[in-house]
Amino acid sequence: MSKTIVLKPDKxxxxxxxxxxxxxxxxxxxxxxxxxxxxxxxDKAMISVPIMCTQCEEAPCLKVCPVEAIYKDENGxxxxxxxxxxxxxxxxxxxxxxxxxxxxxAVFKCNLCGGDPQCARFCPSGAIEYKDANPSSMLKRKELxxxxxxxxxxxx
Amino acid sequence: MYGLIGRLLRVNLTTGAVTEEAISESMAKKYFGGRGLGTKxxxxxxxxxxDVFSPDNKLILMTGPLTGTFATSAxxxxxxxxxxxxxxxxxxxxxxxxxxxLKFAGFDGVIFEGKAEKPVFLYVNNGKxxxxxxxxxxxxxxxxxxxxxVAATDPDAKVCCIGPAGENRVLFAGIMNEKNxxxxxxxxxxxxxxxxxxxxxxxxTGGIKVADNAGFLAxxxxxxxxxxxxxxxxxxxxxxxxxxxxxxxxxxxxxxxNNWRDGAxxxxxxxxxxxxxxxxxxxxxxxxxxxxxxCGRVTKVKDGPYKSAGEGPEYEAAWALGSSCGINDLAAIxxxxxxxxxxxxxxxxxGSTFACxxxxxxxxxxxxxxxxxxxxxxxxxxxxxxATKTAKREGxxxxxxxxSYRLAESYGVPELSMSVKKQExxxxxxxxxxxxxxEYATSNRGGCHVRGYLTSPEILGLPVxxxxxxxxxxxxxxxxxxxxxxxxxxIGLCLFTTFGIGLPEIANMLRTxxxxxxxxxxxxxxxxxxxxxxxxxxLGQGFTKTDDTLPPRLLHEPLPEGPAKGKxxxxxxxxxxxxxxxxxDKDGVPAKAKLTELxx
Amino acid sequence: MIVKYFAYFRKDAGCKEETLLLAPLSVLELLNKLSExxxxxxxxxxxxxxxxxxxxxxIFLIDGRNIDFIDGKDTMVSQDAIVxxxxxxxxx
Numbered sequence: 001m002s003k004t005i006v007l008k009p010d011k012x013x014x015x016x017x018x019x020x021x022x023x024x025x026x027x028x029x030x031x032x033x034x035x036x037x038x039x040x041x042x043d044k045a046m047i048s049v050p051i052m053c054t055q056c057e058e059a060p061c062l063k064v065c066p067v068e069a070i071y072k073d074e075n076g077x078x079x080x081x082x083x084x085x086x087x088x089x090x091x092x093x094x095x096x097x098x099x100x101x102x103x104x105x106a107v108f109k110c111n112l113c114g115g116d117p118q119c120a121r122f123c124p125s126g127a128i129e130y131k132d133a134n135p136s137s138m139l140k141r142k143e144l145x146x147x148x149x150x151x152x153x154x155x156x
Numbered sequence: 157m158y159g160l161i162g163r164l165l166r167v168n169l170t171t172g173a174v175t176e177e178a179i180s181e182s183m184a185k186k187y188f189g190g191r192g193l194g195t196k197x198x199x200x201x202x203x204x205x206x207d208v209f210s211p212d213n214k215l216i217l218m219t220g221p222l223t224g225t226f227a228t229s230a231x232x233x234x235x236x237x238x239x240x241x242x243x244x245x246x247x248x249x250x251x252x253x254x255x256x257x258l259k260f261a262g263f264d265g266v267i268f269e270g271k272a273e274k275p276v277f278l279y280v281n282n283g284k285x286x287x288x289x290x291x292x293x294x295x296x297x298x299x300x301x302x303x304x305x306v307a308a309t310d311p312d313a314k315v316c317c318i319g320p321a322g323e324n325r326v327l328f329a330g331i332m333n334e335k336n337x338x339x340x341x342x343x344x345x346x347x348x349x350x351x352x353x354x355x356x357x358x359x360x361t362g363g364i365k366v367a368d369n370a371g372f373l374a375x376x377x378x379x380x381x382x383x384x385x386x387x388x389x390x391x392x393x394x395x396x397x398x399x400x401x402x403x404x405x406x407x408x409x410x411x412x413x414n415n416w417r418d419g420a421x422x423x424x425x426x427x428x429x430x431x432x433x434x435x436x437x438x439x440x441x442x443x444x445x446x447x448x449x450x451c452g453r454v455t456k457v458k459d460g461p462y463k464s465a466g467e468g469p470e471y472e473a474a475w476a477l478g479s480s481c482g483i484n485d486l487a488a489i490x491x492x493x494x495x496x497x498x499x500x501x502x503x504x505x506x507g508s509t510f511a512c513x514x515x516x517x518x519x520x521x522x523x524x525x526x527x528x529x530x531x532x533x534x535x536x537x538x539x540x541x542x543a544t545k546t547a548k549r550e551g552x553x554x555x556x557x558x559x560s561y562r563l564a565e566s567y568g569v570p571e572l573s574m575s576v577k578k579q580e581x582x583x584x585x586x587x588x589x590x591x592x593x594x595e596y597a598t599s600n601r602g603g604c605h606v607r608g609y610l611t612s613p614e615i616l617g618l619p620v621x622x623x624x625x626x627x628x629x630x631x632x633x634x635x636x637x638x639x640x641x642x643x644x645x646x647i648g649l650c651l652f653t654t655f656g657i658g659l660p661e662i663a664n665m666l667r668t669x670x671x672x673x674x675x676x677x678x679x680x681x682x683x684x685x686x687x688x689x690x691x692x693x694x695l696g697q698g699f700t701k702t703d704d705t706l707p708p709r710l711l712h713e714p715l716p717e718g719p720a721k722g723k724x725x726x727x728x729x730x731x732x733x734x735x736x737x738x739x740x741d742k743d744g745v746p747a748k749a750k751l752t753e754l755x756x
Numbered sequence: 757m758i759v760k761y762f763a764y765f766r767k768d769a770g771c772k773e774e775t776l777l778l779a780p781l782s783v784l785e786l787l788n789k790l791s792e793x794x795x796x797x798x799x800x801x802x803x804x805x806x807x808x809x810x811x812x813x814x815i816f817l818i819d820g821r822n823i824d825f826i827d828g829k830d831t832m833v834s835q836d837a838i839v840x841x842x843x844x845x846x847x848x
Contacts, residue, residue: 392845
């Protein structure tokens, strides 16, 4: 079963550690403009939301690419093959969620760091996690179940 | 150059000229950045007898080599100038996001000189830098100024600015960034106001490179993992914020009440504690740039007479507006803290000045008529009212705006100002925490807790356990803390990381970032160098051994109750040893040999 | 004696403070007693796994004095003592 990025924006600290480690992992530089994840902050609503490519199953970027430079790897991640990419940037227009960007040289998006996303590794609060999406692993369900355990279960 | 960009902006506000200059690698390696490099430049360029509000005074903004990188909590910047409140060297530290953004724009810092004829702001957009009119912003609060400037420049721009307090030269006006982060103490905002500089706006889309990519990543990962595992930095600060200290300092008999007059045990402490803030008013916690600890408080008082929202309060602010004024209304304290952020003013000095006035009122030295209102211990409504009056220098607020020392002295009772070198001491009683007493007396910017935070070993047992009631070992530990803090303040890290990591981890991050071949000892010695440099400045300003002291209350009035009952601060047991360990003579003057050793 | 709980110990003990009628006992004995009263979650916070030492993340004050400067886990707690229990979470 493949994993997916799960976001919990109510835990986001607005710290942008994800942007730092993403840009460094991708480009050996600390630069939010080179990060595939961006933290969007809402002052009055007092909340921040990290956003990155959601690895659509029906990916418009993949479908629209005129040279078929975007493909799906064994983890289900949508990857850009830079040997084929001509930099036409049509994928930027095609993505409905704004998750394809241009860094001045090439288009780029989140590639899940080859299966070990660093944003999830370093997010201090668990606002970004990378985990199995099957029913038995969803931790939000476990939070509710644990309440029942605390009240009705035997003392451990 | 790695870590640092290697470029500074120089802005002459009189002529409007904006120029760029390089930072030499040798200067950077000797003073690092932030507090070190900023102080060095200040001392080299500003004549000793320059008046603090003169156009000849300079105001320096400086980040560090680690600012904006993946290092632990590396978002910090420093403002440096002569402090209006004390006349000592003033440096005030702030977090948020401004520092990193300045580096992304391609600059490590800015030197402001001269004085603009009319209010201006500096706008830095990558390499494009210009001064623009801020006439329509003068008089506006920090949040309004920030919102307007972002709208006028770039939606992702970061803003440093002063509020009405800085414009009105309140002697403890601060410089705010991201609305709620403060370079708070010493009145540096008043210097900015005296130059007609309302704000600095920055937008940067560049990046920062380090010398050893793999090494830096490993050093930062190790440090981050250690912070995560540590109870203070991993869970505590994020969950409860700094106000978590209220109950433990109180239980240790160290929370001064009623202008330190009535001892240091506050029976209502829990009402203003971190636990209570979480229970009643906290929306969520928040982190500065790249910070895993995220101790920031996003706070909302939903109803009642003090209905308000904002960030904070921090521990020292809650104490200053709370216990020190005999107040336990947390909603009122929140409200005043938010007002301090909006007006751009230090809540520690504000609260302590209120407390001083309250004691003077009790003694019959002040009356309601003269004050145009009530400032009495325990009156929560009065601190809200007088916060605004102080920021605007209205009525009695004009006197409060000069801080507790000048207020008390003008009435012939300077001993009622609980300050050192005219800056008010924060929230740890030097009679219960002997080491903190020594820190207040010796800190280069006056009554300050943060530059040598001995509360850490004395109460928290970090990095080692020290008995708060004894004087033994405090001088030696204080020197280490002061030197290490000077390093941290010069490289762009947040001081709170030192609860969970130490010199080895910090040194590793610095070395791999910059490529500088420096040992741990050499790095700590840089802190010693910076400390001595600041001391030389103060000596040059006429400060002597007699200023390295404490208010009479701490030296002569024993605590009436608590675990430290009967104690005063035994400063005389610690100060000579401190001078000696620092390599200074008996008058606290650095010996020639010491200065040579440090390359000063 | 009065036992006061702070930070997340309040959640684990289910209260901010409690008054207990106990004969004088050592710090270690008291921590075991409190764990008996309040259960496993508090026990894990207060004591090491083998229950022979105070958990290193606990700050234990008797009338405001840290037991590190009295007799550690062997310090006797008197009948009218005020005990304050803090997790080591503070800083500022």
